[in-house]
Amino acid sequence: MGDRRNRRGRGDRGERFREVSRTPLGGVRRAQMITTYGVGSLVAIGDQSYIVSGLDNWKVEDSEAIYEPRLERWLGVDGFQPPPAASPPAGDGVKVRLFPEFYSCANCHELKEFRKFGSPRGKSQCGACEKPLTPSRFIAACENGHLDDFPYFDWVHKKTEFTDSETVPRHKLSLHSTGRTASLRSVVIRCSCGKYASMEGAFGKQALTGLGIKCTGRRPWLGKGSEQEGCRANPRTMQRGASAAWFPVNRSALSIPPWSETLQKRIHPHYKTLRTLIENGVGDDVLSSVIESNKIRRDSRFSVEDVIEAVRHRQRLEESEQPDSDKQELFESASKLRREEYEKLRFGTASVDRGDDFECTKPPEDPDAPLPVGIERTMQVHRLREVRALESFTRVEAPDPTSINDRKAAVSLETQTWLPAIEVSGEGAFLTLCMERLRDWESREGVILRANRIRENHTSALRRRALGTGGKKEISKIHSPISARYVLLHTLAHALINEWSLEAGYPAASLRERLYVSHDMAGVLIYTATSDSAGSLGGVVAQGEYKRLRESLGSALSRVSWCSQDPPCMETEASGVDSLNLAACYACVLLPETSCEVNNTFLDRAMLIGTPDDDSLGYFSSAS
Structure with missing residues (x-):
């Protein structure tokens, strides 16, 4: 996994980017990128917290493509790709973005965005007191998949009397823990204006909505500018490491005949090329040459006619009615x-x-x-x-x-023709x-x-x-x-x-x-x-x-x-x-x-x- 902050732009217009560091922040098994740490999930690496970026930022290798025609057709994609490996020869890893953005310092108790602490590059450290920083324990999410930092300012001020932070720049938040109990009552958010509120009651289903706090529609895994306006779902407070912060929607299919057969497996990587040639009516000698050059036959078990019929069989599958139109x-x-x-x-x-x-x-x-x-x-x-x-x-x-399709979150900003x-x-x-x-x-x-x-x-x-x-x-x-x-x-x-x-x-x-x-x-x-x-x-x-x-x-x-x-x-x-x-x-x-x-x-x-x-x-x- 690579941090998006490891890339820095140069040039008058900033149109070109170079990689400052290719050192991975951490690693997980490829299978976990489908079930545990997929797109939009939170992962703790060292003393920082990250969110796995969308597919727009994944670099995959066509040579590793996974084929399953039935599942491709059902999900409406052209193919599948295994999550990229972290080693440079096999890919560029999976990008992650810093999330949540709010951090706190255990020494000076300040609570603010990570970038405002002045932490030295590559470290998670308070620039003022040089003590370690801690990612925010609390986040806000809704059932439509949106995710944001917990609205600390609104929580403190709307529970008393709302004050616009833009017109009163002296507002500074701090996080304190009395240690008297293990309950949320001991976690107190204070503002420099004198107002304060504990986190007690923050996890109620209507806790944020009751204060007039609406879902922001943020999708931090897709980057800035990806917000969705007008989300009507109720935002909910949850722990950063809670299992409810991310549930995968996995789809699967078994390989069955004829798609599981040896010949179909061989034509998978070359199917589009062969289909185009057949549709254009090229001669058998050209088809035979392409088939031989790609080593589709490899042995005498299959003839050129067998390969052509296998391609046409798959073509008929694509042209037939969708498996489940609804x-x-x-x-x-x-x-x-x-x-x-x-x-x-x-x-x-x-x-x-x-x-x-x-x-x-x-x-x-x-x-x-x-x-x-x-x-x-x-x-x-x-x-x-x-x-x-x-x-x-x-x-x-x-x-x-x-009912999952009513509230599925997007895994990419741009439409992708593949899925991990x-x-x-x-x-x-x-x-x-x-x-x-x-x-x-x-x-x-x-x-x-x-x-x-x-x-x-x-x-x-x-x-x-x-x-x-x-x-x-x-x-x-x-x-x-x-x-x-x-x-x-x-x-x-x-x-x-x-x-x-x-x-x-x-x-x-x-x-x-x-x-x-x-x-x-x-x-x-x-x-x-x-x-x-x-x-x-x-x-x-x-x-x-x-x-x-x-x-x-x-x-x-x-x-x-x-x-x-x-x-x-x-x-x-x-x-x-x-x-x-x-x-x-x-x-x-x-x-x-x-x-x-x-x-x-x-x-x-x-x-x-x-x-x-x-x-x-x-x-x-x-x-x-």
């Missing part, structure tokens, strides 16, 4: 992107080349150990590749799988539920009532968020798409991940779920798409065998039938964030959040095994 309102687990994967996972691959990224086969049937009741089929995914892209991010509220992404390989096991049994179970009154509780709470949360962001959408038209089927499959995935982490020797954080849920889909993929050694040990594939699945599912159901927090856990009317869970806690079915698609929400183990009062609620219970 994807802003789409529940991702039911998207066409997932539907395509569902079909490939359900029926597997007939033949696989050694260079393919996808291999899925049906395990041999075992007469002595048939599939568990309620499971229609199981498949072993020996090889899979997943591309994960950072589409955007949110603040204050975690992204909801059904990583590709990971692994293995997995896929299973589907018996549709006939599932439809019978979904029609039961008790199941409907429990699912409705979660759906109503989710609808209320969606409507509250829409009001908080000042959106124009009609609130009464907002409804949750969550169904009993989704809650069942999601809870089943969690129960199996917890069980397989014990049986197969994987840490739970190395396993991930991928749900396929709609009126005609009911499947779950549990896989290990990770870049470390825990991604290819073969343990998850083995769980797809009939005997092992029967044993592990039985053990998982037995394990979730009792929780150390029972009876409160099973009898609770609502639990979790926004009351989106029923019988679910960290003692039974919750997982590390990296393993879950929807942040440990929409879970209820009663959907699996029923309740002590009603066994028929459980899909796998004996009463079913």
